[in-house]
Structures are given as structure tokens and as C-alpha cells.
Amino acid sequence: MSIFTYICNMDIVEISKVLSNKTRVNILKWLKNPEVNFPPHQDIDHFDDGVCVGYIQDKTELSQSTISTYLNSMQNADLVIPTRHGKWTYYKRNEKVIKAYVDSLKKDL
Amino acid sequence: MSIFTYICNMDIVEISKVLSNKTRVNILKWLKNPEVNFPPHQDIDHFDDGVCVGYIQDKTELSQSTISTYLNSMQNADLVIPTRHGKWTYYKRNEKVIKAYVDSLKKDL
């Protein structure tokens, strides 16, 4: 998918729904600086694929299933990218889409 | 009054809630170019204070009370500014806040 497509078909409503929740906004912000906001992982010494679900949950007061649901909705909106590493699923920001979304707001809103 | 408009985390969530609805997003977009999207008003020959509620409603399939509720929620989020002219209430975009919201997303999200 081209960057052009991203900007043109950007679904403002669906992404805004994700951003309508304090915790989901926080998750995106936390993932911007994983090394500052999360402890190191056991198996991997970098955050190239993001952060595991458990660590994200630990920063909140919410249940495992709620956080998993949040991350799923963020993934459906293309805002994050999941990667499986053994038992864990790591989530990282989809910078292209996040940037395209903000650019599309700047232009069209 | 300061030349800066600050958008905090809470504002992002509240503004995003407004943008979680297709019609409300459309209203903001329509108000960007009133002369293109609306007929001229009877009493006033400019759109300096925006567009009256009836004209906005006419562009939708929704009831008067729903549109009024929408505009109220947009006003609560500081996205639009109402001005009374006789029987009519005109709504215009609050460009400062809209820009501050997008800039805040660009910077912090």
C-alpha cells in the first residue's frame, strides 16, 4: 500500500475512536519511547518490535482482556503492528500510519 | 489572552470523541468553506460568524435536536464558536483550537 493511499483513504472516524480513550492514547505515547517507559525484556535486548502486552498492562489498572481488546482495536485501525516472539506478542507503533493520519487532519480537517 | 492555545491529554480525548462521528467531522469540513457548501444567508452577506444551524441541518439527514446536540458538544470541546444574530445562531470553526489539536498530535502522539 502506498503512502498516497494512506493519506487519501485515511479513516478519521475510526482512528478518532481509538484516540477517544485516555489509556489508548497513553499506550501510543508510551510506545514512542519504550526504553524510557518499560523495563527491558528478558529474551531481547532491544525494542525494535515494540513492547509485550504484559508490560503494557502493568502500566495500567486494567485487566488483561481489556488491554488485549484495546491493542486489537488499535491494530484494526493500523496504528500498531504486532510481532510474535515465542510466548509473547510485541506491539510497536505504525509510524507511517500515525504520520499519515496527522498529515491528513492537517490538510482536510 | 495568550497567543498560545494549550491542548492537554484530556482535551485530546474530548476532541477525538467529537471526531468519532462522520457527520461531526463533515460539519467541521463544511464550515471550512462556507461559501462553497452553503447558500447565502438572508440578513447577512458574509460568513464571518459561520453558518446558521438550519443550513447545517439541511446538509444532513438528522433531526434538528440531534444537530443542535452535535453543535453543543463541538462547542464544549472548543472546536466551534457560536454567535447569535437575531433569531439565528451562527457557528464557525475555532481555527486556533483546531490547529492546536493537530499540532499537539503531531508533537506528542
Add this chain to the structure above:
DNA sequence: TAGACATATCTAAAAATATAGATATGTTTT
């Protein structure tokens, strides 16, 4: 291969949002 572990999905109940009809308020017109 059984158990432990991390995450995802299902389900149901609670909370929030959407929506429009009825009515109230404020303004103008007759």
C-alpha cells in the same frame, strides 16, 4: 507430553453515546 505461561477470544453485564420527539427559550413579526 503435561503443566505453565502469555495472549486472544468469547460472553455478558454495565456504562456511555446517539437519536428524535416534545417542550422550553429567546427573538422577530404582525
Add this chain to the structure above:
DNA sequence: AAAACATATCTATATTTTTAGATATGTCTA
């Protein structure tokens, strides 16, 4: 002052979203 008009507010119902417990799935480890 009454009627007409534009919009706001109230109220109730329908719909959507939130949330967590229970359970399922996939992976690792003993």
C-alpha cells in the same frame, strides 16, 4: 400581545462501547 420562527434543552429509548471473567489458543519448559 399573539403568532411564527430558530434554536436549545429535556426525556426516553435504541445502539454502541467498555470492561472483565471465563475459556481457548499457541508456545515454551520440566
